[in-house]
Amino acid sequence: MLRPVLLLSAAFSALALAACNQEATPKTGIPKTDVVVVAEADDIAPSAEALPEAAPAALAPAAAPAARRDYWSDVQKVDRDYGDEAPDYAYDYGESEPAYWEEEDGGRRYLERLSGGGERWYYYRQGEEQPYFVRDPDYGYAYDAGQLVVLYDSGGRRLDRDAAYGRRDYAGRYLARARDLRRAQAQAQRKQVAEAEWRQRAQQAEAARRQAEARRERAEDRRDDRRDDRGDRIEDRQDGGQPPPVIVPPRPDDRGDRGDRDRGDRGGDRKPPVVTPPTPTPPVVRPPAPRPQVDPRAAAEARNAEALKAAEARNAATRQAAVAKQAEARAQRDAAAAAQGKQTAEARNAEARKAAEARNAATRQAAVAKQAEAKAQRDVVAAAQSKQTAEARNAEARKAAEARNAATRQAAVARQAEAKAQRDAAQAEARAKAGADKAAAAKARARELAAPKAEDRPGAAQQ
Numbered sequence: 001m002l003r004p005v006l007l008l009s010a011a012f013s014a015l016a017l018a019a020c021n022q023e024a025t026p027k028t029g030i031p032k033t034d035v036v037v038v039a040e041a042d043d044i045a046p047s048a049e050a051l052p053e054a055a056p057a058a059l060a061p062a063a064a065p066a067a068r069r070d071y072w073s074d075v076q077k078v079d080r081d082y083g084d085e086a087p088d089y090a091y092d093y094g095e096s097e098p099a100y101w102e103e104e105d106g107g108r109r110y111l112e113r114l115s116g117g118g119e120r121w122y123y124y125r126q127g128e129e130q131p132y133f134v135r136d137p138d139y140g141y142a143y144d145a146g147q148l149v150v151l152y153d154s155g156g157r158r159l160d161r162d163a164a165y166g167r168r169d170y171a172g173r174y175l176a177r178a179r180d181l182r183r184a185q186a187q188a189q190r191k192q193v194a195e196a197e198w199r200q201r202a203q204q205a206e207a208a209r210r211q212a213e214a215r216r217e218r219a220e221d222r223r224d225d226r227r228d229d230r231g232d233r234i235e236d237r238q239d240g241g242q243p244p245p246v247i248v249p250p251r252p253d254d255r256g257d258r259g260d261r262d263r264g265d266r267g268g269d270r271k272p273p274v275v276t277p278p279t280p281t282p283p284v285v286r287p288p289a290p291r292p293q294v295d296p297r298a299a300a301e302a303r304n305a306e307a308l309k310a311a312e313a314r315n316a317a318t319r320q321a322a323v324a325k326q327a328e329a330r331a332q333r334d335a336a337a338a339a340q341g342k343q344t345a346e347a348r349n350a351e352a353r354k355a356a357e358a359r360n361a362a363t364r365q366a367a368v369a370k371q372a373e374a375k376a377q378r379d380v381v382a383a384a385q386s387k388q389t390a391e392a393r394n395a396e397a398r399k400a401a402e403a404r405n406a407a408t409r410q411a412a413v414a415r416q417a418e419a420k421a422q423r424d425a426a427q428a429e430a431r432a433k434a435g436a437d438k439a440a441a442a443k444a445r446a447r448e449l450a451a452p453k454a455e456d457r458p459g460a461a462q463q
Helices: 010-018 071-082 161-166 168-187 195-200 202-239 255-265 296-450
Strands: 099-102 108-113 119-124 133-135 139-144 147-153
Touching: 071 119, 071 133, 071 139, 071 147, 108 168, 119 168, 133 168, 139 168, 147 161, 147 168, 161 168, 161 296, 202 296
Parallel strands: none
Antiparallel strands: 099 108, 108 119, 119 133, 133 139, 139 147
């Protein structure tokens, strides 16, 4: 069965009343439910004291940059941006029903309802897994990376580091609670929260808040009164003074008392009451006997008024002394915090200097190493280039040697061919000469054979 939802911040009450006629733009992508009703009274989250124990939150250094940030103003701006807009959805977690808002820029906000009309808020920045601010009816806890930075009271005033140190346990419980809320949100069923029901609860939540605030103020007034009374008694004991006088009615033998008694017998006024001091059995200081012409009742009233004025003066002086002591103690704490902050700053500066020196040394070593690496790379490149050059030279030398060898072989072949040609030519010439000689001889023989002898020629006998 769907449980009803009642989630409304007192911080939004005035805005809710002023903006009842405005319609909020519904967000897309949120699962819807069919029934949304006003929350039951038992949908209450545990108080800080009832939350499970957790590791106390670490207290950030006083000189931390985050300590100078105005977290309270940041949260107030977020609340103003939301106005009276209903949550995106609600979901079940244990006995409570947290409400959830998500901004367009990724910021997130959770709300838990507490007993007595109180509420507890969790604020997240975009992309962060831990809240930067948690606010309950009494305090505001500002965080930076899980460390408690600043503690505020319910009115947005910064409290001292002693107060923040005393609330570390609750700050740690709130961090654990925020983590559990986010885990439950990932698995729980989402419930729609209707605008009409949300706005209808504004006046009721504001009334509950005012009643709770009135009860707290009355309790604080009673504590202040008891503290003032204790301060008066302590001051009296320290100063060695006497407690306030006890005012008693005049003695029966006083004439004024007889007259007063006579008037009492005639139905006159009653005697003034006896004022008992807070200290045990102080000595009774009796006022002097009134003069015959003075009304004893008026004198008693005057003495009572003077005693009341004296008591008020002592109370005022006690309060002023307490305020002065608190101021002095605060000044001492501030001075101690300043000294501690100075020491912390000096230690941090020393650490920063050491870190800077270490970084500089590391930078120099890295530069030297980079230079050595660059030189080694250049040497490798030069060696590779030299090797390539040598190989190229060797290749050229081999080519030149091969060319020379080829030329030498070609010259030798040419010479051999030339010699062979010369030999062939000489042989041809010799053969030609021999042939010519043979032909000449043959020709000569032929001529000889062809020429007749003289005696054989005709006419030779006649001659």
